[in-house]
Amino acid sequence: MTDGDQNTSVSVAMVGSGGAGVMTSGNMMLEAATKAGLYGLMTRTVGPQIRGGEAAALLRLSGKPVHCVDDTFDILVAVDWKGAERFAGEVPLGADSLIITDPATGDIPEILTDSGARIVEVPIGELAASVEGGRANMVILGLVASLIGLDEEPINKIIAKKLGKKGDAAVKASREAVSAGYDAAGGITSPVTVSPSDDKKDRWLISGNQAAGFGALRGGIRFVAAYPITPATEVLEWMSPNLPKVGGTLVQAEDELASINMAIGASFGGRPSLTATSGPGLSLMMEGIGLAVSSETPVVIVNVMRGGPSTGVPTKSEQTDLNIAVYGLHGDAPHIVTAATSVEDCIFTTQWSVYLAEAMQTAAIVLSDQFMGQASSIIDPPANISFMAQRLVESEPDESYLRYAVTADGVSPMTLPGTPGGQYTADGLEHNPKGLPSTLMEDHRDQMDKRDRKVAEFNYGDHWADVEGDDGCELVILTWGSTTNAVREAIERLNGEGVSCKLVAMRLLSPAVPEQFDQTLMGAKRVLVVEQSHSGQFLKLLRANYNMPGEVKSYRRPGPLIVRPGEIVDTIKNWSVQ
Numbered sequence: 001m002t003d004g005d006q007n008t009s010v011s012v013a014m015v016g017s018g019g020a021g022v023m024t025s026g027n028m029m030l031e032a033a034t035k036a037g038l039y040g041l042m043t044r045t046v047g048p049q050i051r052g053g054e055a056a057a058l059l060r061l062s063g064k065p066v067h068c069v070d071d072t073f074d075i076l077v078a079v080d081w082k083g084a085e086r087f088a089g090e091v092p093l094g095a096d097s098l099i100i101t102d103p104a105t106g107d108i109p110e111i112l113t114d115s116g117a118r119i120v121e122v123p124i125g126e127l128a129a130s131v132e133g134g135r136a137n138m139v140i141l142g143l144v145a146s147l148i149g150l151d152e153e154p155i156n157k158i159i160a161k162k163l164g165k166k167g168d169a170a171v172k173a174s175r176e177a178v179s180a181g182y183d184a185a186g187g188i189t190s191p192v193t194v195s196p197s198d199d200k201k202d203r204w205l206i207s208g209n210q211a212a213g214f215g216a217l218r219g220g221i222r223f224v225a226a227y228p229i230t231p232a233t234e235v236l237e238w239m240s241p242n243l244p245k246v247g248g249t250l251v252q253a254e255d256e257l258a259s260i261n262m263a264i265g266a267s268f269g270g271r272p273s274l275t276a277t278s279g280p281g282l283s284l285m286m287e288g289i290g291l292a293v294s295s296e297t298p299v300v301i302v303n304v305m306r307g308g309p310s311t312g313v314p315t316k317s318e319q320t321d322l323n324i325a326v327y328g329l330h331g332d333a334p335h336i337v338t339a340a341t342s343v344e345d346c347i348f349t350t351q352w353s354v355y356l357a358e359a360m361q362t363a364a365i366v367l368s369d370q371f372m373g374q375a376s377s378i379i380d381p382p383a384n385i386s387f388m389a390q391r392l393v394e395s396e397p398d399e400s401y402l403r404y405a406v407t408a409d410g411v412s413p414m415t416l417p418g419t420p421g422g423q424y425t426a427d428g429l430e431h432n433p434k435g436l437p438s439t440l441m442e443d444h445r446d447q448m449d450k451r452d453r454k455v456a457e458f459n460y461g462d463h464w465a466d467v468e469g470d471d472g473c474e475l476v477i478l479t480w481g482s483t484t485n486a487v488r489e490a491i492e493r494l495n496g497e498g499v500s501c502k503l504v505a506m507r508l509l510s511p512a513v514p515e516q517f518d519q520t521l522m523g524a525k526r527v528l529v530v531e532q533s534h535s536g537q538f539l540k541l542l543r544a545n546y547n548m549p550g551e552v553k554s555y556r557r558p559g560p561l562i563v564r565p566g567e568i569v570d571t572i573k574n575w576s577v578q
Contacts, residue, residue: 009062010148010192011070013091014140016079018046018055021137026057028141028162030376032154034205037196039065040378041343043371045087045560046315054083056091061148063197067342067377067485071566073097074191076112077144078105079124079136085109089561093117098191100124100143102136120188127180133173134180142181149193152182204379208372209234211346212302213242216274218347219354220389221300222248223271225262227255227281230314231370232304235276256281260288260301267297268426270416272358272389276302279321280311282365286328289363293333293451295426296404296412298357298364298391302350305369307559316560317371319481319532325365326510326541332448334455336364337510341466341484343377348385349507352463355387360454361411367509369532371482371562397422402433406446410454455511464513465520469502472523474550475572476502479530480509480538483563487530490568499572512545525550526575530568534558 012029014022023044030042040061047054058073060066072092077100078084093099093115101108102124113119122143128134138159145155156175163170206214213235216224224243226236240250248271253259256277263273277285282303292299305321307313325337336356340349350366357364394401394413403424405412412433415422424435430447432438466484469476469491479487484505491501504520521527527550531538539554555571557563 008064008194009060009066009070010075010194011058011060011073012144012148013056013058013073013076014079014137014144015054015056015076015081015084015091016137017082020055020079021135022055022057022079022140025137025141026059027376028155028158029145029150030059030378031205032145032150032158033061034203034378035154035157036150037199038063038194038378039197039203041066041068041375043069043375045090047083047086054086056084056087058091061194063195065379067344068489069562069564071564075100075144075147076117077140078102078108079140080105081107081109085111088112096191098147098188100188122184122188127184128177131173131176131180133169134177135174138174138177139181139184142178143185144181145178146182146185147188147190147193149190149195152178202381204381205376206343206379207234207374207376208340208343208346208368209304209374210238211343212276212340212350212366212368212373213238215347215350216300216302216354217242217246217248218385219351219387220272220358221274221354222246223263223266223273224248224250224275225253225259225266225273226250226275226277227253227259229256229278229281231306231373232276232278232281232302234374235302235304256284257288260285260299261291263299264288264292264295264297267292267299268295268417270393272298272354272391274300274302274354276304278304278306278314279308279324282321282324282328286324286330289335289365290329290331290333291428292363293329293335294428294430296361296414296451297426298361300350300354300357300364300366302366302368304373305367313560315370317369317482317532317562318559319369319483320534320537320558321367322509322533322537322541325367332452334452334511335362336360336455336508337367338364338507339367339481339509340372341481341505341507343372343375344379344382345507346372347382351385351387354389356458358389358391359411360458361391361414362451362455367481369482394422395419403435404431404433404447404450406433406450409457410450410452412450460508460513464506464508464516466503466505466507467520470500473500473502474523474525475500475528476504476521476524476526477528477530477568478504478506478542480506481532483530483532486563486565487568489565490572493565493569494572501572509541514546517546521549527552528568528571528575529554529556530563531556532559532563
């Protein structure tokens with residue numbers, strides 16, 4: 001709940017062991033909220049074993065757009081408490097929170113009751129058993145929906161949509177279990193309810209991984225090769241049925257090495273190409289990405305970050321692939337690194353990255369993370385931005401054609417395989433302008449300059465960062481990726497208390513754009529850098545590439561706990577007092 005008594009949002013956690021159905025309940029509630037005219041966000045938390053073990057669906061619903069989690073949860077309800085203490089830190093509660101428990105499932109973990117939250121017992125299991133074919137997760141769905149003020153009608157419509165294929169009996173049982181939950185909520189005082197927006201226009205329900213796939217298609221991607229990996233797999237699952245609709249193809253490769261090289265090969269043949277992975281897979285792709293840079297073959301790599309190093313925490317979020325994305329290629333290999341700032345922005349940033357890769361004939365790494373990638377968000381339909389693949393291709397080369405000609409902007413036209421007179425060698429060896437292998441210092445220097453120039457001098461426009469706030473503002477919060485919306489909400493709260501603050505959320509992480517950066521931070525006397533990493537990778541990147549004005553303070557921590565708006569507000573207030 002935010003904004004005092006205005007009750008602009010409600011945060012709900014549904015917890016249970018694997019197979020208890022809390023994710024199903026959460027997804028149904030989010031979809032019903034969409035139909036009811038609400039905005040919302042649902043994140044998921046599961047154990048490191050990915051399947052089985054503890055699980056929680058974490059929702060925030062509101063009559064206005066919401067893009068990050070709140071500081072505390074208003075309602076926590078459990079199918080059972082098996083393993084719930086393992087993610088208690090991800091479900092902060094307060095004295096105004098409500099815990100609903102079935103006494104038959106055992107004691108509530110002490111780490112949750114220490115919050116002072118009000119506890120109400122409901123015989124959830126008995127209510128489910130009273131319905132033939134009833135399930136506890138459907139009782140919880142009705143119980144929570146009633147408490148937050150969500151009508152039963154949209155819930156019933158979603159049940160029919162989701163369970164219709166299982167037959168009338170399954171639909172009937174779920175509806176009756178939901179009704180039992182509604183009835184059970186009658187005697188419980190809810191901490192908060194929400195009202196739909198007055199705007200009844202259609203909204204989208206989309207995850208960050210789906211949004212990245214959609215943005216890739218909008219950008220012109222027509223070939224994908226990838227190997228499944230948590231938490232990036234849903235990018236591929238979404239693209240698999242949707243690529244053929246636009247004449248594209250997806251191939252599941254045998255591993256990440258094959259994935260990147262298949263994508264490069266398809267791009268060499270003229271098809272804008274992409275692969276998706278997470279940290280361990282990105283490590284394996286590094287040599288291949290270097291090949292794309294050296295051979296000047298466009299390719300896009302969507303990297304959905306997770307906790308590291310090594311296998312790390314595959315089901316949790318962390319912004320710690322920044323270093324490998326920027327610095328991981330051996331040799332001097334100029335390339336593009338971008339980062340989406342929200343679930344919705346995964347559409348734009350991926351589409352823009354395709355455009356950049358194609359325009360500059362290089363590799364573009366798009367950074368998302370588990371929080372954004374696997375979160376589902378209710379959003380307004382995004383604008384149809386007209387970025388499309390624009391590769392410079394020579395269709396009628398003459399005898400003077402040089403694939404790697406040294407040009408003023410560093411971009412030289414490609415030819416596609418089979419073009420008469422356009423044959424050239426594209427491999428990882430250094431080469432002369434014609435493409436023939438060369439060890440001459442002059443060729444190496446000229447080609448290095450060429451590859452650097454086209455990336456460093458490209459006009460990235462205003463898309464390099466989301467900038468919000470007055471020019472010359474003395475207090476600036478610098479951030480990137482999924483922490484952006486927590487910062488944005490924190491700034492809204494600070495502005496409401498008379499504290500003027502500017503947001504700079506960087507979308508272009510490499511190459512550096514010092515002129516735009518200096519202009520944007522002109523007048524800043526205090527800069528807070530917010531990130532989700534242990535070592536401050538983002539702060540170090542900024543200091544390596546930019547002149548940081550005024551006093552600089554770092555607010556950072558590793559995963560799996562995400563950064564919440566209240567933490568940033570407190571940090572700014574404490575800083576102001578010092």
